[in-house]
Structures are given as C-alpha cells and as structure tokens.
Amino acid sequence: MPALSPQAPPDRLTQHPSSPQDSATCDRHYKTLDTTLKRNHYQPDALIEVLHKAQESFGYLEDEVLLYIARQLKQPLSRVYGVASFYHLFSLKPSGIHNCVVCLGTACYVKGARQILDRLELELAIKVGETTSDGQISLLSARCLGACGLAPAAVFDGEVGGKLTAEDALARLQALTIND
Ligand code: FES
DSSP states (O other), rough: OOOOOOOOOHHHHHHOOOOOEEEOOOHHHHHHHHHHHHTTTEEEEEEEEHHHHHHHHHHSSOOHHHHHHHHHHTHHHHHHHHHHHTTTTTTTOOOSSSSEEEEEEEEEEHHTTHHHHHHHHHHOOOOOOOOTTTTTTEEEESSOOOOOGGOOOEEEEEHHHHHHHHHHHHHHHHHHHOOO
C-alpha cells in the first residue's frame, strides 16, 4: 500500500453523531458491513476490504459509515478518512444517475481531451469528480481507457465514445438524460 500522509477529516465528520441511520435498507447495508467486519475479526488491516464492501452496499462512503467503520476497527477517524479519500476508487459523495469518464491519457490528451473536459465542466457547471446539482451526471476522468485508437475517448454510462469533439460529448450526455 502506498504511504499515506495523515489527513484530517473535515469538521462535519467529527461533529456528526456516530449512530447509523435506522431505515430498513440502511440496516441491511450495515448488516452486510458487519458480516465483513466479523469475517476479518475487526482487524485494522482489513480497512480497504471493509471500505470496499461499504461502498458496494451503500453506493458511496457517507460520513456516518466512515465513523462506524472507524469505531468498529478501533482506528482513528483520520486514518479511515485518509484511506477513503486517497484512493480514487472510493467515493465520498453519492454519484449521479449517469456518468461520463473523459480519458486524459497521453493519446487522448494530445488530441484535445483536456479541452473536451473543460467544456463539459463549463456546460455542466461542475468540476471533474463532481456531480451536477440535480444528481443527473457525475463527471470523471481516467488515465487510459484502453481505446487509444479512438482518441479522444470517453465512456458514457459504460459505453465508449471515440474520436469525440466537445459537441459530440455534450450530445451524448444530452441523449443519456433525455432517455430517463
Ligand atoms: S489514452 Fe485515452 S484511451 Fe488510451
């Protein structure tokens, strides 16, 4: 595991009560999480696996879940938050109904992927890594989608789009949301 620099959790995390929500769905998610914790004997080394399971169950790592995991593994919240925020595969915010991953790998970059991403950020009024305020679209980036021959490329809800222009990308996003 790469070295992690200690990172303080945001204030909201240290100020919230640590009890889990009590809806039936939430209880089910916590039960799944408890099973993983038990299977790993509440060992701090199991943190990444536990975070994985939590994200799979809850969809993202909300504040209460991070607090719960810290308590169960008897780990400082700063460590749990630090690991969760270090790895890109973990999300601390709910993701949108649709997602768009713009490739910023070398082949795509030299063919204008950065300009496409800039335009999407402008039109959607969000930065990469964020979700639109209506919860419709999450905008992400990647370092190579394995489709360099199609550069510049992006993935729209799991479907690769190649040789894109900014207009193409916007049209693809529009088509995704229109079909809802
Ligand atoms: S660099 Fe973009 S798909 Fe490989």
